[in-house]
Amino acid sequence: MSVYSMTSYASGQQAAPKPEEASSAAKASRLRLAIELRSVNSRFLDLQFRLPDELRQQEPALRELLVKRLKRGKVELRAYIEGRDGAGLQDPSPRALQRLSSVQDQVRAWLPDAPALSVADVLRLAAGSEEQNSASITEAVLPLAQTVLDDFVQARAREGARLVQLLEVRLTELRRLAGEAQPLIPKAVEGQTQRFLSRWNDALAGVDNAPPAAAAQERALSEATAFAIRIDVSEELGRLLSHLDEIQAILKKGGEVGKRLDFLIQELHREANTLGSKSTVLELTRISVDMKVLIEQMREQVQNIE
Template sequence: MAVYSMTGYASAQLEAPVSEERQNASHRQLGLEIRSVNSRFLDLSFRLAEDLRAQEPMLRSLLTARLKRGKVEVRAFFVDANDSAALPDPSPQMLQRLCSLQDTVTAWLPDAAPLSVSDALRMCAAGSGAGLDWSEPLKKLAQGTLNDLTTAREREGERLAATLLDRISQLRVLARQAVPLVPRLVEQQRQRFMERWKEAMELAEGSVAPEAAQDRALTEATAFAIRIDVAEEITRLDSHLDEIEHLLKKGGEVGKRLDFLIQELHREANTLGSKSAAMELTKISVDMKVLIEQMREQVQNIE
């Protein structure tokens, strides 16, 4: 399976059915836009034209069947086939109906303000699709737009996966650089302890048993070696990287698990830094944290 991003956009238009009273008018088109960004859960919002609001349950069902996470905004609207910015021509039947309704209202409410031209155009535009069944055209349009959105999210997901795999390779290189540093540091510290032991023996002039002083020095060296040993952190870090790589190749709904593994990576890098006894290890820890933070930002967009 592919890795999908939660970020995507798709739009399409479809010739809308035309009522008999508007056969001579310019045809209208049905438009649909779907845009999505990252979110912890699936969050749907709809901005539908008045004549399309009854289709929200159908659209919601299509979206929930295909998308699992993301903040998704759906916009369905009408546009003029000849000029997307133009208002549809009001039909004589619609204007006649508005005049009749205005007469009825003013008969009961003499002080009511008369309809303006903008009011008439707005009402005619809102009612131009009255009585038409938009369910099948909108469903067909939604299915095609969802396919385009899924393709866009898959394409973005491939880019995210490639970025993450590159960061994984860089982290493995840093981990390999850290492994040989620890034995070298332990040996350097052991030599330092032994030198301190010899100096202490010379100052003590026999008041301290040589065996006791040597045992004390070796005990301190051993404690130091245990304190700075990062082998366990490196092993766990490699294990987490293996799991992340496996999930990226497996694909599907892996975003939440990847987010958890990134937190674990950050924990291991922090521990490695806290155990650092040399600038080399500190630098490796900092470089790891930078890479892991970059991974975290990318993982936030994966479904």
């Protein structure tokens, strides 16, 4: 299963058919429906619609269409109608004018005082072809939205695959750093233990009425052991490697993995931070800093995964 990015863009257009009796000028200005889908990262699915008045009634169906395919992200669907004249006027067809003239004659035969049709009346009443055109546009919304959504999801999958590659590179780097840290831990613990015992003995040498040597040595070993446990980061390093294995498995499985990855990134950062705070040698401190840089880069990428 693919891993999907929450950042994507897709668009599409479709022309509306004109009725056969429309004039040549009307045919030349065919209306076109255009739909754009764009998204950025978000903790939840946040849908926003920018629709012209003619398409407002399609919003519930469009919302249902998006909810079935998308799980997270701030998604904006924008639809608009292109190809309208500046004032929205089109030449009435001869058939429409003939029909209006016939109807006017019938009305005035019964109502002689009825006023003649004005140009505005003719344009308004002859707009049947435009209404038919708008109906065609409305019917085309969902099929076009489905096509655009398919392209949109494919673009999300391509971007998701790129993010997976970047994450895998950083997983490899973190494993390498963990491998460098592992042999340093016992050496660091042993070195600090010896330094602790040396300082302990030096302190006792300058104290009058010092306890018996055996008792002092036993107390020194007990304190040194407790100190060694406090600075030993083997457990933290083991958990860090376990988190890396889990992230690798999640990326391989795919699907809706963004929230789980975000949690594991927080755990990685906690272990790397503890490694640095417990470090008693400069090399382990450097490794901790390098780890935290890589983990922060991973955090930025994971925030874009659905």
